[in-house]
Amino acid sequence: MKRVLPCGETVPALGQGTWNLGDDPALRQQEIAALRRGLDLGLTLVDTAEMYGDGRSELLVGEAIAGRRDQVFLVSKVYPHNASAKAMRKSCEASLGRLRVETIDLYLLHWPGSVPLAETVEGFEALRRAGKIRHWGVSNFDTDAMQDLWGTPGGGAVQVNQVLYNLAERGIDWDLRPWLHAQAIPVMAYSPFDQGRLLRAPALVRFAQRQGMTVSQVALAWLLAQEGVIAIPKSGSRERVEENAGALARPLSAAQLEELDRLFPPPQEATPLAML
Numbered sequence: 001m002k003r004v005l006p007c008g009e010t011v012p013a014l015g016q017g018t019w020n021l022g023d024d025p026a027l028r029q030q031e032i033a034a035l036r037r038g039l040d041l042g043l044t045l046v047d048t049a050e051m052y053g054d055g056r057s058e059l060l061v062g063e064a065i066a067g068r069r070d071q072v073f074l075v076s077k078v079y080p081h082n083a084s085a086k087a088m089r090k091s092c093e094a095s096l097g098r099l100r101v102e103t104i105d106l107y108l109l110h111w112p113g114s115v116p117l118a119e120t121v122e123g124f125e126a127l128r129r130a131g132k133i134r135h136w137g138v139s140n141f142d143t144d145a146m147q148d149l150w151g152t153p154g155g156g157a158v159q160v161n162q163v164l165y166n167l168a169e170r171g172i173d174w175d176l177r178p179w180l181h182a183q184a185i186p187v188m189a190y191s192p193f194d195q196g197r198l199l200r201a202p203a204l205v206r207f208a209q210r211q212g213m214t215v216s217q218v219a220l221a222w223l224l225a226q227e228g229v230i231a232i233p234k235s236g237s238r239e240r241v242e243e244n245a246g247a248l249a250r251p252l253s254a255a256q257l258e259e260l261d262r263l264f265p266p267p268q269e270a271t272p273l274a275m276l
């Protein structure tokens with residue numbers, strides 16, 4: 001299953017998150033094996049950030065994708081305090097070094113900060129011209145921030161907005177998702193399991209049992225049923241990555257989606273964007 005970026009390129013609808021991977025040396029080989037298994041199963045969009053473990057996640061991703069760079073759509077993020085044109089260049093070079101690649105496919109501003117958006121956009125475009133990144137986007141941008149970006153010179157080149165979105169966190173269904181949909185900008189849904197909490201929600205556990213699916217598969221299949229949504233579950237376990245990839249083969253029916261809407265209702269009013 002694929003999603004189309006505004007530039008016309010397609011990316012997998014189901015990718016892999018990597019927050020906290022690489023933090024525990026004892027788990028390193030297991031985590032690398034999990035990421036590689038994900039690549040085998042088509043989860044070739046890999047999300048990381050300079051923030052994660054102070055570069056440890058990027059280092060681990062670099063090791064996991066070594067020799068398979070051409071199979072991967074690599075996403076990383078710059079800290080807002082490094083989002084000035086000059087600091088961004090340095091951050092990007094450091095990320096490229098840890099990842100051991102020439103180019104990052106999609107480079108995101110991790111959350112809105114105090115550097116003027118026009119300067120950040122200029123910085124992204126300079127990196128793009130230099131071949132250090134192929135595309136750029138944002139993360140944790142609410143509707144007003146997206147509108148500001150849209151009104152910034154060059155801001156229309158944004159490729160995604162990566163935000164918290166899962167069955168238990170549906171705030172963006174009110175206005176951000178419709179706004180992004182209208183501009184054909186995909187939502188990259190982070191923490192699709194609400195960092196594991198959603199997988200223990202009794203209503204979801206019962207629903208999954210009735211459908212003969214695992215809870216993680218229901219959580220992901222629901223996201224995959226949403227138009228223009230890319231999901232990036234994180235797991236450091238090979239077996240769980242296999243289980244999660246299984247969601248691709250279990251699309252939910254209209255009746256199942258209606259029941260999930262009753263169990264996890266969409267918002268009835270605007271709420272500020274939730275962040276982790």
Ligand SMILES: NC(=O)c1ccc[n+]([C@@H]2O[C@H](COP(=O)([O-])OP(=O)(O)OC[C@H]3O[C@@H](n4cnc5c(N)ncnc54)[C@H](OP(=O)(O)O)[C@@H]3O)[C@@H](O)[C@H]2O)c1
Nearest residue numbers: 017018019190191192193194195196216233234235236240
């Ligand atoms: N832009 C941002 O501000 C932002 C914020 C948060 C996250 N993110 C990105 O989104 C990715 C995903 O979000 P997340 O890591 O916060 O949380 P998540 O993917 O919602 O949940 C991860 C947790 O679920 C567990 N898990 C995974 N598959 C499972 C399964 N099949 N059964 C049971 N448990 C399972 C993982 O444990 P195991 O590893 O032990 O399997 C881990 O504890 C991150 O890794 C990161 O790349 C971005």
